[in-house]
Amino acid sequence: MPVESSDLLADLTFPQQEAVTHFEGPLLILAGAGSGKTRVITRRVAWLLKQGVRPSNILAITFTNKAAGEMKNRVNDLVPGNRVWISTFHSLGARLLRQYGERIGLNRDFTIYDTDDRTKIVKQSLEAAGIDNVKFTPERIGGAIGKAKNQLLTPEKYASTSGDFFTRTVAQVYAIYQKKLRDSNALDFDDLLYIPALTLRLNEELRAELDARFQFVLVDEYQDTNSAQYEITRKLTLDQRNLCVVGDPDQSIYRWRGSDIKNILDFERDFPDARVITLDKNYRSTPAILKAASAVIDHNKQRKKKALLTDNAAGEPVRVLTFDSGLHEANGIALRIKAAVAGNRFAYRDHAVFVRMNALTRNLETAFVQNGVPFQIVKGQAFFDRKENRDVLAYLRLIVNPVDNLSFLRASNEPARGIGKVSLEHLQAYAEANQISLLEASGRLEKIPAIKGKARDGLRLFHKLIAELRETLESPPEDIIRNVLDQSGYRAMLKASGEDDDIDRLANVEELITSAMQFAAEDGTRTLRDFLEQITLASDVDSWDEQQNCVSVMTLHAAKGLEFPAVYIVAMEQGILPGERSLANPEDVEEERRVAFVGMTRAMKELYLCNSRMRDFRGQTLFAIPSMFLDELPDDVERLDQGAHGGRSPAMDQWRSGPREARSAWGDLGHKPLPAAIPFAGTNNPDADTYEKGQLVQHEQYGIGTISDVNGYGALRKIKIRFATSGEKTFIASKVKLKVVTKK
């Protein structure tokens, strides 16, 4: 049922109405956390439509595909049957390139390479350039190339500005890398912005055409745009200056990815006649939560002071929970959530647990499983990143884009067809020399005598297989996947093995079929190419299933834009949040503080900030210092020591109330910019060098154990202890707290 214009505004506040009904000309909406920004943009799109703006003249950019989908739905509820373009910058880039790519000599069947693919191509490029024993990792070089593209630097331009050894190396690789992508008819993530941005800059005809087409442009999360995205936005709004951007400088958390907070801060410089509307009333959180979040973000020096106001009723105080270990922490959270559900205070789905790093989800996973708490870990790519799925996807990519050499290399010998490294090198050499794709080369084996025996047969088979599969290119995606599984022998391979892992893998590839089926069912026009694109451009939150009644576990970055009644933030410790790599640089610490701020402001009713005295980190147990952000909280937060109650060993008590000097030494360390993982000066265990193999010792957490191995000296000395109950663990000798029970 279509809605009247007035209804679009009825439940909005005055500033929100102003933002919605601003018609032409530039508009900047500074929207604090929880101020109803999504609702405003959605209404604005609907309102524009009601004013008679044609749907095809509106372009709305969101930060995730999920947000785009939701906005599409909501706009559709308000104004059914519209065809407004709503997408992320990356999807927009892909869409524009598919549609207009031919004008700039791009084949529309291009493959989109993800970061893993990028690394592989960089590796190949390094080899091709004859650079081998360089200490720059392919990841780092790939990152530099990505950064160059974000700044719209072509290989030539980059080369002309590069000075030191690293940038010169990157420049060399960049050119080769780009050629390899072209040869494979592939684009990487950054190309999806870089190429459209450059095209808009250089091709005035196309630029003017698109500018005229997109009369109204809206960009959400504008504080997280990078230079390429900025360029695209600007170039689309030169003639039709109806640009509306929405954002909050305090929630800029993608600087590491090239986002430039200046884009939003300088909007009024770019558009001096811009209307600026501030939305600072918060409709989401309790006063206590806002007070805590404000107190933290206020510590940022590079920031315009800004208050968060609310009329919401007072609620529970914000709580800081301190645990003895990461496992206790996870367990404590699980128990609290269980209690809240049992007490009918919340449902499982009302809870979210945020982590700074994906590695931190491990403990939570164990604890939730043990306590029978239903949960989902929101991590989009995890499923498609599984080896078996990537294998199948390589086939699919090759079917869509037969010159995709990277996918050829991946698929050709999976399952094993006797095609080894050496044969592939011959094949690559021939393809290179004749400027053809690997697939085409594999159809000319008679010209490559160096490939013989099993490899030759295997390649011939593979070539034929792909040719046959390509015949079915127009079939529904799920049928093609089934064909791939059947005809390639991939399913047979998994079935034959009968190992547990392979049964799982089989289930996963079957799941891939289901996923393709669902994807195609949503819209009958969707092709295999669309399916592949959707997978590669999917963000972590895109996989989030709101329907399920379970606790959501996700990174703080993925949490942006969401809200939950009860929020837990895990591991608020120096070196984690703020992250280790940011501690040296005040600007980076400020970004970490914004990350914390984003997490805190997701909470509607209850907010729990957790930290632990000890943290298991890459196999080692380390002492952890509470996050500096916890010290920045107002006095009225409730600080609860969860280690002080139940379930601990007597040894732990003894240690806690132990020698004053040792404990104050921790305190003295305070919040110096020291990564938590570095062995601390002044805390050295005097016994460190005396431990030897075979000694019986007692650990404050794990109890009695035998030293099973010792190596290194001083700060590097490590000891392995086999515990009676918890297996073998490794510790840094100078930091572990042990009591020697018996000498050897």
Next chain:
DNA sequence: CTAAACACTGTTTTT
């Protein structure tokens, strides 16, 4: 050419 055993290494955050 493959598979299995081993050594090494490196660690945020993501489209």
Next chain:
DNA sequence: CAGTGTTTAG
């Protein structure tokens, strides 16, 4: 610790 790359044996 895990994931990757390298070596080795079949």
